[in-house]
Amino acid sequence: MVDYLVSTCGVPQAKVAKAAPRFAHLRSPDRPDAALAFLRSQGLTRAQVRAVVTLHPTLLLRDVDATIAPKFRAVRLLMKCLAKKWLLKYSVDWLKDSMSTLRGYGVPEARLVATLRQRPALIMRSPARLRALAARVDACGVPRGSWMYAWALLALHCVSDAAFRAKMAAVMCATGCTEQEFLAMFRRAPCFVGMSTELLRRKVEFLIGTAGCGADDIVRNPVLLTYSLSKRMEPLCRAIEALKARGVDVGKERLVTILRKPEVRFMERYILRYSHQAPELLELYPPDHHNGSLSGDSSTIGSSSQSEGD
Structure with a gap:
């Protein structure tokens, strides 16, 4: 271990003499090797690794998964906070x-x-x-x-009073809802006011013009406005249209109801179930669109679905 600490880690001889007894129980360098490999995998240079190991040689005795990796994650979280100097x-x-x-x-x-x-x-x-x-x-x-x-x-x-009123006016104009109905929408899904007025307008136009939703559907289900156009609503509608074009009976559910289904249920009911009849479904609604983030992100503001700004 003396040779290991000097030749492999570059620890100065004076430090090695004091640290070596702590390594006496080891029968192989597997654990120190794993610790060194992890440090290097995190982007530390050889000089930085040497500095860390010289300061705390017993770090090489720690289990990577149980101790070292969690500490790295904690430090990265701390650095993100400290980066906000304010x-x-x-x-x-x-x-x-x-x-x-x-x-x-x-x-x-x-x-x-x-x-x-x-x-x-x-x-x-x-x-x-x-x-x-x-x-x-x-x-x-x-x-x-x-x-x-x-x-x-x-x-x-995140939204000034003036911006809030501008978005309220845009939604009221697009859906024909009243101010009280808009406020009811806000109470059900507050986060939709965080997107731009233009994006709100585009989503309302898509839901009414392409998805066949009525204005009252949007008023009753404001969570629809939190769904991604490019990652959820557009590919979902293309997949349903492809099924109908092949003569597949997709049932009597309205598209607005299908849009609100959890991602996993939609994949099982419409994509995986008919993928042998319509292989193009996995291209129209590719697997990377159902990695779990769209099925119910509990951190999303005021909704059970993904909120995003595209």
């Missing part, structure tokens, strides 16, 4: 006050944590600005303490 400008008391304010609105703890993971800047607002934000959410009719309240806070945190 976070370091706020005192602990400020952050605690903001958290206390949010808890005071009855936001469930689990939802509060999930919300702050998505948008930590929410707790950087002063208590006065948080109260103003909460007032906007209250004006939309979202009840405090409800499961959607945190997502509504997060959605309006």
